[in-house]
Each structure stands twice: as structure tokens, then as C-alpha cells.
Amino acid sequence: MNFYINETLDFGSYRAMKKQIYTNRDFIRNELAKLSATIDEAGEPTITKEDIITNLRDNWENLSDPEKRQFLMRFIKKIVVLNEPMEGTLKGNTIITGVEFNER
CATH class of the missing domain: 1.20.5 (Single alpha-helices involved in coiled-coils or other helix-helix interfaces)
Structure with a gap:
């Protein structure tokens, strides 16, 4: 105005x-x-945890980095990651083996 x-x-x-x-x-x-x-x-x-997980898989790439961080900080307690070394590279094959949600 x-x-x-x-x-x-x-x-x-x-x-x-x-x-x-x-x-x-x-x-x-x-x-x-x-x-x-x-x-x-x-x-x-x-909405169940399964609904959230499915929706998150479908839409994770649409979130900005701050939105992703906010989601992780708010809803995820722990992520278990396994890094399998690959020959000839410094980086390995990273696999998420478990996710533990915060209890509400």
C-alpha cells in the first residue's frame, strides 16, 4: 500500500x-x-510412521537443505550408517542400516 x-x-x-x-x-x-x-x-x-517414511522417500529431494536438517533434528534420534570400502577409491559404499525415530 x-x-x-x-x-x-x-x-x-x-x-x-x-x-x-x-x-x-x-x-x-x-x-x-x-x-x-x-x-x-x-x-x-x-498419519503413521510408515506414511511419513513413504512420503519422505518420494519428496526428500524437493526439500531444501535447511528443511532437511530441521526434519532430521526434530524427528530422528539416530541414523545407523555402514561404510563399505571400495577398492581404488577413497570413498566407500555408504548404506543406511537403521533409523531410530524420536518418541513423542
Whole structure:
């Protein structure tokens, strides 16, 4: 609004920005409503650890590095990693052998 008042933004651009903000707001409200619907009457989440693991496998690459770190810090207690040496290289074949989740 200040840009419009100070005449650094024309009215058409102001209205377009305002419309986009309202569209985003409505989208966020709808997403919040969907998320709220995933909690049953008892207040217990209907999402299981298996659902989280499956979704995480499918979408891990879509997360930014800070988001990945935040997820690991919040939900993972321990990751067991095995590094099998490979001939002729300094790096080995790294395998995750176990993941322990934080108990809530």
C-alpha cells in the first residue's frame, strides 16, 4: 500500500499484487483446513510412521537443505550408517542400516 501511496507502484500493479496475496491466503487457508481434517475426533494423528517414511522417500529431494536438517533434528534420534570400502577409491559404499525415530 505504501508503494501505491508514494506513487512508486501504479494502481494496476497494486491490484494485481493484492489479488495474488488474497489468492495465496485462500490457498493457505484451504491447506490448513485439509491438514486439520487429518486429525481424528480423539485428536490423534491419523498419519503413521510408515506414511511419513513413504512420503519422505518420494519428496526428500524437493526439500531444501535447511528443511532437511530441521526434519532430521526434530524427528530422528539416530541414523545407523555402514561404510563399505571400495577398492581404488577413497570413498566407500555408504548404506543406511537403521533409523531410530524420536518418541513423542
